[in-house]
Amino acid sequence: IDPTMDVFAEIERLKKEKNAIVLAHYYQEPDIQDVADYIGDSLGLAQQAEKTQADIIVFAGVHFMAETAKILNPSKKVLLPDLKAGCSLADSAPADLFRKFKEKHPDHLVVSYINCTADIKALSDIICTSSNAEKIIESIPVDQPILFAPDKNLGAYLNKKTGRNMLLWNGACMVHEIFSLEKITKLKTRHPNAKLIAHPECEDPLLRMADYIGSTTQLLKYTQQDNGSEYIVATETGILHQMQKASPEKHFIPAPPDNSCACNDCPHMKLNTLEKLYLCMEYEAPEILMEEQLRLAAKKPIDRMLEISR
Ligand code: 13P
Ligand code: SF4
Numbered sequence: 217i218d219p220t221m222d223v224f225a226e227i228e229r230l231k232k233e234k235n236a237i238v239l240a241h242y243y244q245e246p247d248i249q250d251v252a253d254y255i256g257d258s259l260g261l262a263q264q265a266e267k268t269q270a271d272i273i274v275f276a277g278v279h280f281m282a283e284t285a286k287i288l289n290p291s292k293k294v295l296l297p298d299l300k301a302g303c304s305l306a307d308s309a310p311a312d313l314f315r316k317f318k319e320k321h322p323d324h325l326v327v328s329y330i331n332c333t334a335d336i337k338a339l340s341d342i343i344c345t346s347s348n349a350e351k352i353i354e355s356i357p358v359d360q361p362i363l364f365a366p367d368k369n370l371g372a373y374l375n376k377k378t379g380r381n382m383l384l385w386n387g388a389c390m391v392h393e394i395f396s397l398e399k400i401t402k403l404k405t406r407h408p409n410a411k412l413i414a415h416p417e418c419e420d421p422l423l424r425m426a427d428y429i430g431s432t433t434q435l436l437k438y439t440q441q442d443n444g445s446e447y448i449v450a451t452e453t454g455i456l457h458q459m460q461k462a463s464p465e466k467h468f469i470p471a472p473p474d475n476s477c478a479c480n481d482c483p484h485m486k487l488n489t490l491e492k493l494y495l496c497m498e499y500e501a502p503e504i505l506m507e508e509q510l511r512l513a514a515k516k517p518i519d520r521m522l523e524i525s526r
Contacts, residue, residue, distance in 0.1 A: 223494050227251050230497040236272035238493070239264055241281060242432040243454035243485040248276045248493055255458065257433040258284075258330045259345040259525060265289055266522065274497055275504075278303045278484050283334050286504045287515050297492035299502040301484045303331055305417070308387030309366035311335035317363075317385065324363040324383060325356060328517070331389070332366050334506060338513035343521040346370065346416055347431035353378045355524055369393070373416045373423060391452050391482045392417035399472035400425065400448060407446055410469065413438060414450035422450060422471075439463055452482045 217223070228251070230236060239261050240252035249255050254264045258281060265273055265285035272293045275282035280303055282296040309332055318326060318339055328340035329349070337343060344352040353374055356362060362380060364371040366387030375382055392415055400422070404410060413435050414426040423429055428438050432455050439447055439459050449456060450471035459468050473480050496502065 217491050217494065223490050224251055227490075227494050227497060230494070234272050234497065234500075235270050236274055236497060237264075237268050237270035238274045238276060239268075239285070240276035241278070241454075241485065242436070242458060243452040243482050244276045244488060245454065245486065245490070246457040247490040248488060249454070249457055251490070251493070252276060257345065257347055257431045259347045259431070260433060261285070262288060262330070262345070262518065263522065263525075265294075268292070272497075272500070274493065276488050276493060277301070278306075278482075279504075280306045280331055280333060282504045283506065283514075284330060284337075284518065286506055287334065287337070287511050287518060290506075290508075290511060293500060294504040295496045295500060296502055296504055297488040297496045301487040303484055304390040305329075305331040305367055305387055306333050306336075309333070309336050309385055311339065314365065314385070315339060321361070321363055321383060324361045326363050326365070327352060327356070327382070328365050329367050329370055330518075330521075334510055334514040336365065337517055338510055340365075340517040341520070342524075343517045345431065345521075347434055348521065348525045349374055349416075350377055352521060352524055353380060353382075367417055369419055369423075370416045372420055373429070376420075389417045391480055392450075393419055394473040394475075394478055394480055395419075395422055395450050395471045396474040397421055397425070399474075400450070403448055403469065403472060407448070407469065409444065410446035410448050410467075411442070411444050412448045412450060412471070414471075415452075418450050426450065435459075436462065439466065439468070451480075452485065453480055454482075454485065 266288040362382040364382040365385035371384035411427040
């Protein structure tokens with residue numbers, strides 16, 4: 217890229233020329249959030265992808281999110297700035313192992329968190345996201361055994377909230393398991409008025425300490441509506457950009473990770489950059505493509521989720 221190029225302006229030009237929409241997750245770098253037409257959590261992004269009139273969906277997020285957009289809107293060209301932007305949680309459920317696990321529990325209904333591959337979706341009965349998971353579980357008769365995948369932390373949180381005893385796949389997100397309880401406790405003594413807000417992908421001991429638990433959109437809304445002034449945020453740091461924009465007078469502190477060499481940036485989400493976003497719009501690649509049989513099988517449980525979430 218020509219270093220003198222105004223990448224922001226070029227992206228705006230390409231959006232108009234190509235009738236393209238940029239959908240971004242809150243974990244994307246601030247520059248990407250600033251050029252996005254819509255910023256949201258996984259549910260909001262899926263809903264936008266389903267209803268857009270644009271010809272091209274530029275998905276600034278990770279692979280399973282762009283894949284979901286393609287599943288819902290196959291006539292659109294779906295672009296992902298970096299095809300390697302994966303997800304440790306989605307990777308924790310390989311389809312062949314999951315199929316075998318499912319076969320051992322044929323009486324169980326399979327509820328999968330949207331952070332999984334299209335292959336896992338195709339093996340699922342219903343999908344959920346962090347913002348509608350409780351509602352989805354509550355919609356299932358209490359005597360129906362459930363297998364929940366791939367996030368064991370979200371699954372355990374849901375078991376606690378709904379009183380169910382769902383069988384859990386042993387997967388987790390590398391970003392949400394990195395936080396140090398000890399450091400958070402110390403931070404709270406230095407900031408006694410700070411509220412701890414956490415994503416349900418975090419482990420149970422952290423969630424027990426939290427003042428509020430929710431999806432990224434729910435966490436953002438909470439900080440806007442709550443009358444507090446300081447928050448320790450236990451999720452990926454990208455969300456702080458919108459929190460700070462919406463409440464400039466409030467103070468947001470990223471929850472500290474265990475190891476001082478580590479950080480709570482998602483390495484997959486952060487593979488996307490503004491420059492790669494521009495290049496993928498210019499060259500219309502890399503593109504998400506999917507076999508039609510897989511797409512249709514993966515669409516069924518997503519449609520069930522969207523129906524319940526309307
Ligand atoms: P939500 O934005 O749906 O809460 O998901 C968080 C996440 O980890 C996405 O990868
Ligand atoms: Fe996956 Fe975790 Fe990154 Fe979200 S934050 S994309 S769940 S690795």
